[in-house]
Each structure stands twice: as C-alpha cells, then as structure tokens.
Amino acid sequence: MAVPVSWILSQPDLSIELRGGAAGTGRTISLVVTTELENPFRWLSGSELVLTTGMHLPTSAAGRATYLRRLNQRGVAAVGFGTGLTHPEVPADLIAAADEIGIPLLEVPLPTPFAAIVKRITERSAQLQHDDLLRASRAQPRMTRALVRSGARAIVRELATSLRATVLVLDTNAHVTDVHPAAPAEELLHTVRTALAADRSAGASGVATDSSGHTITHQRIGVGGRVHGDLVVVSTAPLSAVDQILLGHANSLLTLDFEKPARLWEAQHRLNSTVLGLLLNTDADLNPAWAHLAQAADAAGRIRVLAADCDTTEAVDGVRSIAESMAVRSGHPLFLHIVDRRVLVVLPGVAPVAFAGQLAADLAPGVRRSVRFGLSGEHSLRELVTAADAAGLAASAAERGSAPSEFGTLTGSSLLSFDTTRRVLDTLAHTVLTPLTEHDSAHGTDLLISLRAYLEANGQWEAAAAATGVHRHTLRKRITVAQGLLGCDLDSARVRAELLLAILARGN
Structure with a gap:
C-alpha cells in the first residue's frame, strides 16, 4: 500500500524536514530507493522515495534542477537528501528548483540512517494493507446483509461508505437510478456518461480521469447476454486492489438483485400452481410440493x-x-x-x-x-x-x-438432556437415595458409590469390585446393607434401571 509523503514527515523520531516542494506532499510512496547514480532515471518506474547523499549530484545549479525535473518526470514521489556527508546542508538552488517543480525535497539528517526510513515505510505499507483487507472483510458481509434487507440502494450506500467515494447506478439508458452520498455536478455526470459510452464498445468496465482530477471507475451490471446498467465509482484517487475487490463484490450483489425479480416470478408461479392444485384436488396431491x-x-x-x-x-x-x-x-x-x-x-x-x-x-x-x-x-x-x-x-x-x-x-444421555425427564429423575433421586446418603454421611461409608459401580457393571461382582478398588466380598456386604436401607429387590432389572438413572441424575 502507498504511504503519503506527509506521513513520513510526521514521524518525529526520524527528524526528517521538508525543505522544498510543499505542493507535492500529497503524493504517495510505494517504494524506497537508495541511489548515488548520476543517471538513475531509467531504473525508476514511479511513486518512489529516492534517498541520496548527493555524492554524484551535478555541480551546477542548472544541472541539479534538471536532475530533479527528470526525477519528477519519472513519477518519483519525493527526494530524501542526506546531509552531513557529501553536503553539510541541502543546496539552496535545489530547494528553489523543488519549489518550482512541486516535488517534495526532504532533508535527512546524518543521525537518521536510510535503512530506518526504508523499514518505517515498509512497516507502514504492510499495516495499511492489513487495514485495507480488514476493511474489505467487514464491508463484504455488510453489503450482503444490505442486499437481503434493503436491496440495491443499501448496497450502493455501503459501497460508497467503504470507498469514501460517490457511487452511482445508471440504467441501460444512462439514467441515474441510485446514488450515494449525493449526485455529482452536471459536468462531472456528463463526463461519466461519456466514459461509459466510450467503453461500451470495447468492454464492460473501464477507468477514466476528468479535468478536475476525479477518477471514474465503472463496471457493467449483468450476466450472460443480459445487461441491467452500470455501477460507477467517482473518487479523488484511483481505487486500490482491495477497493476493486469491493467494487466487484457489490457488482455481483447488484446483479443478483436485478436478476431476482425474474427468478422470484418463476418461483411464485410454481408455488401458485402447487397451491391451486391442492385446492382443486380433494385428494390433495402433495407431489408437486415434494x-x-x-x-x-x-x-x-x-x-x-x-x-x-x-x-x-x-x-x-x-x-x-x-x-x-x-x-x-x-x-x-x-x-x-x-x-x-x-x-x-x-x-x-x-x-x-x-x-x-x-x-x-x-x-x-x-x-x-x-x-x-x-x-x-x-x-x-x-x-x-x-x-x-x-x-x-x-x-x-x-x-x-x-x-x-x-x-x-x-x-446414552438423551433422557438426562430434557428438563421434564430430569425433574422426574431428580425427585426420584431425592426420595429413594436419601437413606444411603444419610448413612454414608453418618458412618463414613461408601454405599452410594458401591451401588453405582454394581449397577453400572450390570451386577457383575468382579467388575464392580475392580471399579471401586475393594474385594468382592466387601462389595457384597455393602450392597446387602444398601438393599436393606432402600427396601428394594436388586434382582429386578427394572429396579436396577431406575436406581441407576436416579444416581446419574443426582450426579454421583
């Protein structure tokens, strides 16, 4: 992501100062290049912050002005001039040339290493890219919900808010059907229509710039051979890659919204036919519904x-x-x-x-x-x-x-999962198991634990004794005492089942 020149100037610990070309501080930096070449121009592609100590800077004022002018022609965002080595300060004629050209000229003091500037801009670019992706990840579901709840107009509003731009929808006759936040001036609207007309023969989308510097990005709304109109974004700067993703997502949703009426009518016809068939036939044939x-x-x-x-x-x-x-x-x-x-x-x-x-x-x-x-x-x-x-x-x-x-x-747990069943089992546990819990509390015994092990082992003495860690004869005595306190017959499978459910409901 591009970093504004003004941002790097706002970093106090770098101590970078603007010496000339204040008119260009709105430019953005995509890459930082360090060079001492006399002719670095062929290696530059635009949007760079060029850092130099001026080691091979032209010796004449005219030559230095030409140097800056050629950097500007290559689209360089700004020039960082390191002082304290080759030059004790930024040459005055270089400052004057930067003001005339409008390219920002930054003084980088000796204590500030070029590597620190490279690192800071790289980190800021990564942060901006992360923020942009996060913005897109939040905007896409908002647009989708907007479609479901409020239709095309809400999608236009969400896209305009996310892109901080003006968004328009024009029908096939180039009439504005939706716009947010407000319709552009008539002159700009004429430029939009002209751009649409120029690109319709070449393709479904395009980008144009009007005389005031606005960027006009548009995409065709349609699917297959059916065209519903155009989605247009008017912004003060070209859309980023993430912005283009949001634009494409909004376009897809608008296409769905425009296609929806035909599909809804088809579905409605099928449903109407089904209902009519049900009403006309006393046998109520539900096969169409299935x-x-x-x-x-x-x-x-x-x-x-x-x-x-x-x-x-x-x-x-x-x-x-x-x-x-x-x-x-x-x-x-x-x-x-x-x-x-x-x-x-x-x-x-x-x-x-x-x-x-x-x-x-x-x-x-x-x-x-x-x-x-x-x-x-x-x-x-x-x-x-x-x-x-x-x-x-x-x-x-x-x-x-x-x-x-x-x-x-x-x-294995369904009976205990439902409130009504659980209440019955809780009552059973409180009523039936109280003699055992009171005996265990008064005498320090483990009758309830032993009974659960016996019941879960389905009456198998060896398995139950192993589970409780006692000898099977000890376990037999405990079960005999428990049976006497409960006053029930543990030989009955139904009795054992109810007691186990009661113990499970109690949580022991």
Missing part, C-alpha cells in the same frame, strides 16, 4: 434439518437474517419455516454441520446466548417430519449459545 422441496436435498436425495430454539423474537429475526444472508452467498435455495420461536432450516444431507456452525458463529454474542441449536441426522426427503422432530429434540438438549447439538450424539 418436488419443489427436492432442491434442498443433496445428490443422493438426503436432507438434514437444523432447528434453532429462540428465547426472544429478536433471536428469531437474527437467525432468519443470517440464514438468508448465507443462502445468498452460497447460491443455494433457502427452505426456512418458523413455528412460534423455533426456526427450522432444511439443509442438504451432505456436510451441513459447517453451515450450522457458521450460522451460530455469525450471530451477535448477545443473541447467540438465547438460542439453542439442534441438527438432525440424515433422512430421505419424505422423512422431513421425522428429521424436524429429531432436530427439535437435539435443540431441546443443547446448551444456549453453544455449537449445534447433533441428534445422533444424544445416545
């Missing part, structure tokens, strides 16, 4: 359902908005249904976990903490209701704000 839903399935015809249980209507709106944005970015159809505060999304059977995780991650932290996500296993298309029920159960068992819970992972 055929429409097949767009959501993978190549094998499998689907999975994502359920989001939301505590608030704000969370419902957030989940729906993010899902819509992700569908636009991916280009996949969105099948989303809301019942009360549960949002259901039908996804392809192949690899929907990443989609579900990204949806959860994209929610604002405050909203995410009020949502529980559940994901069903793979099902055939006609098992939609089963998949939706499984996703709902998984969501009920998930923690708020966590990654989506998959239905298949609930095996």
